Amino acid sequence: MPTNAPITVFKRMDWLLFAVMIALVVVGVCFIYSASYRGPGQPMPAFWRMQLVWFGVGLGLYLVVMAVDYRLICQWATLWYALAILLLLLVLVVGVKVYGARRWLGVGRLGIQPAELAKLALIIGLAYYLFHRTPEQRRRASTVWSGLLLMAMPFVLILVEPDLGSAMTLIPITFGMLFVAGARGKHLVLAALLGLCLTPVAWWHMKKYQRQRLTVFLNPDRDPLGAGWNLNQSLIAVGSGGVTGKGFLQGTQNSLGYLPRTVAPNDFLFSVIAEEKGFVGSAGVVGLYALLLWRGLWIAAHARDRLGMLLATGIVAMLFFHVFVNIGMTIGLMPVTGVPLPLLSYGGSFVLVTMTALGLLQNIWIHRRNY
Amino acid sequence: MILTAPFRDNNPRLHVVGALVGAGLLILLLALFRVQVLHAEMYGSREQSQSLRRIRIPSARGDIVDRHGVVLAENRPRYDAVIYLDQLRGSKRQDIYRVIHSHLALLAQTMNLPVTLTEQEIRAHYLKRRPLPLVVWRDLSPSLAAQFAERAGHLPAVDLVATPVRHYPHGSLAAHVLGFSGQAEQPDDEEADEFYYYQADTAGKQGVEKVCDEYLRGAPGGRTIRVNPSGQTVAETGYKPAERGDRVVLTLDARIQRIVEQALDRAPLPAGAELRAAAVVLDPRTGEVLAMASRPTFDPNLFTPGAPAEQLSWVLRNPASPLLNRAIGARYAPGSIFKPVTLLAGLQHGAVTSADSVLCEGSLHIGNRSFGCWNRRGHGRVDAATALRLSCDVWFYQKGLAIKAETIAKEAGEFGLGQLCGLDLDGEKPGLVPTPAWKRLTLGERWWDGDTAQLSIGQSFLLVTPLQMACLTAALANGGTVWRPFVVQRVVTAENLIVSETKPEARRRISASPSDIEFVRQAMLSVVQATDGTGRAAAVRGIRVAGKTGTAEADLRVHGATQRVKRTWFIAFAPYESPEVALTVLFEEGASGGHTAAPVAGQILAGIFGRTVERVGQEGLHAD
Numbered sequence: 001m002p003t004n005a006p007i008t009v010f011k012r013m014d015w016l017l018f019a020v021m022i023a024l025v026v027v028g029v030c031f032i033y034s035a036s037y038r039g040p041g042q043p044m045p046a047f048w049r050m051q052l053v054w055f056g057v058g059l060g061l062y063l064v065v066m067a068v069d070y071r072l073i074c075q076w077a078t079l080w081y082a083l084a085i086l087l088l089l090l091v092l093v094v095g096v097k098v099y100g101a102r103r104w105l106g107v108g109r110l111g112i113q114p115a116e117l118a119k120l121a122l123i124i125g126l127a128y129y130l131f132h133r134t135p136e137q138r139r140r141a142s143t144v145w146s147g148l149l150l151m152a153m154p155f156v157l158i159l160v161e162p163d164l165g166s167a168m169t170l171i172p173i174t175f176g177m178l179f180v181a182g183a184r185g186k187h188l189v190l191a192a193l194l195g196l197c198l199t200p201v202a203w204w205h206m207k208k209y210q211r212q213r214l215t216v217f218l219n220p221d222r223d224p225l226g227a228g229w230n231l232n233q234s235l236i237a238v239g240s241g242g243v244t245g246k247g248f249l250q251g252t253q254n255s256l257g258y259l260p261r262t263v264a265p266n267d268f269l270f271s272v273i274a275e276e277k278g279f280v281g282s283a284g285v286v287g288l289y290a291l292l293l294w295r296g297l298w299i300a301a302h303a304r305d306r307l308g309m310l311l312a313t314g315i316v317a318m319l320f321f322h323v324f325v326n327i328g329m330t331i332g333l334m335p336v337t338g339v340p341l342p343l344l345s346y347g348g349s350f351v352l353v354t355m356t357a358l359g360l361l362q363n364i365w366i367h368r369r370n371y
Numbered sequence: 372m373i374l375t376a377p378f379r380d381n382n383p384r385l386h387v388v389g390a391l392v393g394a395g396l397l398i399l400l401l402a403l404f405r406v407q408v409l410h411a412e413m414y415g416s417r418e419q420s421q422s423l424r425r426i427r428i429p430s431a432r433g434d435i436v437d438r439h440g441v442v443l444a445e446n447r448p449r450y451d452a453v454i455y456l457d458q459l460r461g462s463k464r465q466d467i468y469r470v471i472h473s474h475l476a477l478l479a480q481t482m483n484l485p486v487t488l489t490e491q492e493i494r495a496h497y498l499k500r501r502p503l504p505l506v507v508w509r510d511l512s513p514s515l516a517a518q519f520a521e522r523a524g525h526l527p528a529v530d531l532v533a534t535p536v537r538h539y540p541h542g543s544l545a546a547h548v549l550g551f552s553g554q555a556e557q558p559d560d561e562e563a564d565e566f567y568y569y570q571a572d573t574a575g576k577q578g579v580e581k582v583c584d585e586y587l588r589g590a591p592g593g594r595t596i597r598v599n600p601s602g603q604t605v606a607e608t609g610y611k612p613a614e615r616g617d618r619v620v621l622t623l624d625a626r627i628q629r630i631v632e633q634a635l636d637r638a639p640l641p642a643g644a645e646l647r648a649a650a651v652v653l654d655p656r657t658g659e660v661l662a663m664a665s666r667p668t669f670d671p672n673l674f675t676p677g678a679p680a681e682q683l684s685w686v687l688r689n690p691a692s693p694l695l696n697r698a699i700g701a702r703y704a705p706g707s708i709f710k711p712v713t714l715l716a717g718l719q720h721g722a723v724t725s726a727d728s729v730l731c732e733g734s735l736h737i738g739n740r741s742f743g744c745w746n747r748r749g750h751g752r753v754d755a756a757t758a759l760r761l762s763c764d765v766w767f768y769q770k771g772l773a774i775k776a777e778t779i780a781k782e783a784g785e786f787g788l789g790q791l792c793g794l795d796l797d798g799e800k801p802g803l804v805p806t807p808a809w810k811r812l813t814l815g816e817r818w819w820d821g822d823t824a825q826l827s828i829g830q831s832f833l834l835v836t837p838l839q840m841a842c843l844t845a846a847l848a849n850g851g852t853v854w855r856p857f858v859v860q861r862v863v864t865a866e867n868l869i870v871s872e873t874k875p876e877a878r879r880r881i882s883a884s885p886s887d888i889e890f891v892r893q894a895m896l897s898v899v900q901a902t903d904g905t906g907r908a909a910a911v912r913g914i915r916v917a918g919k920t921g922t923a924e925a926d927l928r929v930h931g932a933t934q935r936v937k938r939t940w941f942i943a944f945a946p947y948e949s950p951e952v953a954l955t956v957l958f959e960e961g962a963s964g965g966h967t968a969a970p971v972a973g974q975i976l977a978g979i980f981g982r983t984v985e986r987v988g989q990e991g992l993h994a995d
Contacts (some may be wrong), residue, residue, distance in 0.1 A: 007492045039605075176388060179387070180385060182384070235414065236406060236421070237418075238403070239406045239407060239411055239413065240415045240417070240418035242408070242411035243408055253418060256597065256599045256600070257600055258422065258599075267551050278407060279404060282407065283400060283403065283404075286399055289396065293396070297385060297388065299393070301385050306678050309382065309385070313385070316392065317388070319711055320392050324395045324399065326398075327403075328399065328402070333398070333402050363606050
């Protein structure tokens with residue numbers, strides 16, 4: 001039971017999910033290329049090739065995770081969770097400081113962000129914990145508090161890095177999984193209210209730039225040349241793309257540097273796509289994500305057991321949150337936080353995490369019911 | 372080891388999650404639709420306005436030439452040494468001013484010329500007009516320009532730029548007709564927003580430069596460039612060369628203009644009199660202005676940027692107003708040059724016949740006042756022709772009363788007095804032809820017989836411009852056609868295609884009969900040709916000149932004191948048989964028409980026809 005013959009794996013896997021993933025990867029690499037393009041004859045930064053390398057590595061992980069039964073992987077949930085916490089503690093001590101935040105663990109020339117790994121560890125940990133509760137237990141308040149406690153540890157550690165965006169990702173994951181696991185609505189609402197009460201405390205502990213980002217989100221024109229610059233330039237990029245866009249490599253907002261070159265290939269990659277491919281392109285990207293998330297939920301609904309269902313739900317919640325916050329951020333719907341766009345944005349750690357998560361989804365599908 | 376529990380839980384909560392995810396994606400789609408479809412135009416223009424800059428390229432003004440193609444206004448290249456600030460880089464943003472200063476210092480050292488730019492100018496240019504060259508030295512002399520190219524040409528970000536500037540090769544010649552040009556006002560419309568690098572055109576401010584500005588100016592060109600967030604030029608996205616302005620061909624004849632101006636400058640003025648004068652030469656067959664001059668004058672080159680400021684301020688502050696075109700913009704009492712009008716009115720309306728004679732005893736009593744003739748000894752018995760030849764005031768007093776003021780005024784009106792001539796230049800004054808009704812209305816006084824007497828000899832309230840008198844003279848010369856005078860003959864493009872052409876336009880034909888007009892013409896001929904005529908000094912060897920002298924007294928208030936001056940006039944046309952020129956000469960302050968204005972007219976006519984003036988001794992001059 002633990003492993004399957006490769007033939008069966010390929011026969012049973014969800015090819016649509018795989019195709020959507022590859023499509024997003026291709027789009028991502030193309031526009032990372034465009035985002036770092038600075039005009040003919042200018043040196044071409046190697047971001048797009050680095051991203052391809054990450055995908056190569058990610059694809060390897062994907063295959064491994066797909067092949068090993070998810071139930072086996074989840075048996076080691078405690079280990080994954082402990083490992084993630086350990087890395088989060090480690091990054092606070094020996095992490096590389098970038099822009100005043102310690103988020104990176106240097107491994108040779110490559111760096112990984114433990115916060116991204118923690119998302120996956122939390123999903124597995126929560127799924128494993130909730131799976132082992134009886135339906136009655138799951139309806140108790142204590143389960144909700146335990147779940148929140150599981151979330152709180154990485155949440156606080158990520159918050160003090162600080163990385164507000166990644167920390168916030170843990171919330172929809174936890175609530176989504178608790179909800180699907182059968183927690184009572186009133187307990188969840190109570191927990192949410194408690195969280196809201198803690199917000200002022202969080203505000204108090206926020207760095208100045210974080211507060212600025214939030215106030216700018218509420219009023220982007222307050223400081224258009226300072227804190228509001230990225231948001232304004234992103235809005236101009238997206239809006240000036242119009243219906244059909246300016247064409248591949250033709251985005252002036254990005255190539256002239258109005259959309260800062262440091263954020264265009266990662267956090268604001270969507271703005272580049274929207275500028276160059278217009279509403280048609282951005283709706284296409286949203287459509288691809290819709291397909292991906294629908295497959296995720298489909299897989300959750302057809303999982304062999306509650307463990308699979310919970311895992312799939314957590315993954316869908318994580319991906320959805322990233323998509324919504326990132327795209328919302330480029331058009332001023334959400335505050336500016338460093339939440340990358342799954343499979344599109346440049347960045348190793350989250351690519352690996354996303355590929356692993358998608359591998360898990362495939363895994364759940366391969367071991368679905370009626371098997 | 373996990374046991375596979377039977378799992379048939381088609382969890383309804385998954386549907387809730389699915390609905391939430393779907394709703395979230397829908398919100399994103401709607402928001403994207405709003406930004407990219409509904410507000411696309413707004414964001415598109417914001418994108419353009421922050422990254423596109425337009426640079427206006429001023430056009431070169433068209434030339435102004437005389438009727439034979441002699442260039443009166445053109446452009447010459449002005450060499451400016453410039454520095455392009457957007458080609459300089461500082462290691463940090465604040466550093467750029469240090470880099471600029473060290474660059475300028477190097478430039479100053481290389482050229483051994485001081486840099487006079489202020490810190491403020493440099494900063495303002497860097498912040499607002501970065502893609503434009505910053506002028507370090509304006510209008511380098513050809514030798515300095517050569518030196519610059521040789522010594523400094525290789526320095527980075529430095530260039531020698533040639534800009535066309537207005538140039539009047541003959542200096543003050545025909546200055547009042549040409550006018551002058553200066554920097555155009557920046558248009559006050561949305562074009563001139565902060566993203567627009569404006570480089571001013573040269574705009575005509577007076578004279579033909581102003582009236583034909585639309586043609587002369589041409590069409591400005593422009594460059595559209597893309598700039599990055601630090602204002603550095605990334606690419607040129609559009610270029611349209613400036614179109615040179617059209618060429619304006621004037622009716623002026625530069626040769627005649629020069630003759631006229633020289634004659635005015637050499638006028639035999641009485642001691643202490645200032646040269647304030649005007650002269651107009653018309654072609655009586657068309658109304659073309661062959662020459663028009665005003666004194667004092669100015670050099671229009673003073674108005675080009677960079678000219679010596681003290682000379683310009685002298686022109687602007689001079690109490691004699693050198694900018695005033697006295698030929699069209701100043702009004703004077705005509706005096707005796709008006710007498711042909713009175714005579715013609717009398718002949719036309721039967722109040723006078725050619726044989727009518729009057730005994731002039733040097734003065735005439737009208738009412739309880741005595742009106743003197745200029746010749747206190749009296750002219751004896753004079754008939755109509757003699758009265759004009761000798762300019763006998765008493766004859767005109769008496770006949771004027773018989774003709775009546777209204778009739779005289781009507782005749783003056785037919786010749787265009789009291790109205791604008793319709794010259795194609797700005798600044799014309801209509802003058803004034805008084806009537807009893809006018810006096811009642813404006814002064815609230817009744818019209819006395821004395822007023823009529825004064826009007827008949829061109830005094831009273833009558834005011835005319837030299838141009839009006841020239842048109843009147845032209846009408847007498849050509850037998851009765853009052854032309855609309857004009858200076859712009861045609862406008863042609865650089866390819867010599869005609870853009871616009873002025874056709875001679877007869878404003879009216881005077882109603883007097885040809886024989887009456889001929890009578891007046893003959894009398895005017897004798898003014899110059901007869902040995903006792905008052906206009907002897909205008910006689911020219913070999914051609915027959917007809918004319919009329921005029922001396923009008925005017926009271927000027929100078930520093931609170933009233934000063935009586937003599938406006939001295941001469942009107943003439945020649946050759947008598949088939950007139951080719953009609954002219955008016957005026958001096959604001961002279962001895963008399965015969966002594967001051969007539970000789971100048973003689974000089975002008977002699978010059979125009981390539982003849983010499985007839986020698987007339989002072990004793991041979993009969994004043995008026």
